[in-house]
Amino acid sequence: MLDTSKTYLIVGLGLLGGKYAQVLSQKGYRVTGITHSAETMEFALSRGYVCAGKTEDFEDLVTQADCVIFGLYPTVLLDWVRQYGHLLRPGTMVTDVSGVKRGVVEPVQQALPAGVEFIASHPMAGRETSGIAHSAEVNFAPANFIITPTEKNTPQGIEWCRTLAETLGFCRISVLSPAEHDHMIGYVSQLCHAIAVSLMCASDNTELARYTGDSFRDLTRIARINDKMWAELFLWNKDNLISEIDMFSSALQDMRQKLVDDDREGLQEMFRLSTRRREAFDKK
Numbered sequence: 001m002l003d004t005s006k007t008y009l010i011v012g013l014g015l016l017g018g019k020y021a022q023v024l025s026q027k028g029y030r031v032t033g034i035t036h037s038a039e040t041m042e043f044a045l046s047r048g049y050v051c052a053g054k055t056e057d058f059e060d061l062v063t064q065a066d067c068v069i070f071g072l073y074p075t076v077l078l079d080w081v082r083q084y085g086h087l088l089r090p091g092t093m094v095t096d097v098s099g100v101k102r103g104v105v106e107p108v109q110q111a112l113p114a115g116v117e118f119i120a121s122h123p124m125a126g127r128e129t130s131g132i133a134h135s136a137e138v139n140f141a142p143a144n145f146i147i148t149p150t151e152k153n154t155p156q157g158i159e160w161c162r163t164l165a166e167t168l169g170f171c172r173i174s175v176l177s178p179a180e181h182d183h184m185i186g187y188v189s190q191l192c193h194a195i196a197v198s199l200m201c202a203s204d205n206t207e208l209a210r211y212t213g214d215s216f217r218d219l220t221r222i223a224r225i226n227d228k229m230w231a232e233l234f235l236w237n238k239d240n241l242i243s244e245i246d247m248f249s250s251a252l253q254d255m256r257q258k259l260v261d262d263d264r265e266g267l268q269e270m271f272r273l274s275t276r277r278r279e280a281f282d283k284k
Contacts, residue, residue: 002160002167004028006066011035011080013044013053016097016123017071018135021049023168032065034058040132049132062087067160070096073232074104081111090115093160097123099185099229100236101148101178109152119157120148122181123170124189128224145170148181186240191248193230194241196223 002008006029010021013035025031025048033053035041044050054061062068062084070077077096085108088094094116098104105120112118125143127134145165149158158175165173176184200223208216234241258266 002029002163003066004030006030007032007064008067008069009034009061009065010050010069010071012071012076013040013049013132014071015127015130015132015135015138016125017069018044018049018132019125019138019140020069020071020097020168022047022135023140025049025051027167032061034061035132043132049135059084059087063089065089066092067164068092068094069164070094070098072096072098073229074098074100074236075232077104078107078111081108085112085116088113088116092116093157094118095121095161095164097121099126099189099233101181103236105148105150105178109150117152117154117157119153119161120178121161121165122146122148122185123165123168128222130226130229140169141171143170143172145173146181147173147175148178149175150178182237183240186237186244190234190237190241191244193222193225194234194245195248196220197225199223 008024008029008031010017010031010033013021013033017033017035018040021031021033021044031050033041033044033050034055035044035053036055038055041053041055044053052061065088068088070080072080077098090113092115094108094112095118096104096108098120099122101120101122105118108118108120123140123143123145125138125140127138129137145168147158147161147165162173196219200220255267255270257263258270
């Protein structure tokens with residue numbers, strides 16, 4: 001269990017930051033918040049997600065925090081740490097929810113004062129919606145949680161982050177290096193979004209919703225996308241994503257050639273392979 005006597009500051013009360021605040025507050029922890037939007041802050045305060053919060057002049061909230069969780073885009077996170085990171089007290093534990101780690105973890109660790117430990121993490125629980133108003137829709141229980149430590153992290157810091165994930169309700173917790181995380185995320189997350197977006201952009205048929213089936217709706221659910229956040233995530237991890245797009249394009253071209261060649265057995269073998277690999281997701 002986390003220490004309920006400590007104050008947990010959420011910086012960035014968006015979809016995931018809002019959900020962190022909601023869950024921790026409901027479990028009896030003291031949660032404060034910082035966000036740029038007065039409307040968001042009003043929402044968080046009115047629903048008891050945070051007990052105190054500010055949109056400006058929030059230095060006192062930073063100095064009083066024992067633990068800090070950043071729910072910010074990578075560029076905003078770096079800017080915030082450079083401007084306000086010096087206010088954090090030695091002994092403060094810090095983590096984030098960012099979808100990319102290279103280019104984030106090392107600069108943040110270097111910028112923070114001595115005695116402040118940043119142990120990066122990624123809750124794999126995002127949705128196609130955004131904003132704190134949708135945070136109640138997020139379900140951590142079936143989602144994966146990834147901790148991405150470096151050599152600067154302590155065993156105590158890693159354990160604190162693991163305990164945080166367990167307190168939030170995550171059941172599957174993994175540890176990867178920042179580089180391993182970004183390579184993995186390029187395939188299982190970013191490529192999927194790239195395919196969904198490309199599929200929707202490939203046709204301007206506005207009547208699709210009238211006659212499409214579940215397969216199209218399921219495949220394109222994530223095409224309803226937060227443009228600012230995902231453009232940033234794609235560009236921050238573009239080397240891995242470009243590699244994955246090339247790999248996917250090769251597989252699609254292989255299928256195309258089998259169609260050109262009337263290669264029924266080749267198609268069936270691809271289908272059998274995809275079925276075997278997909279079954280691994282359904283095993284308990």
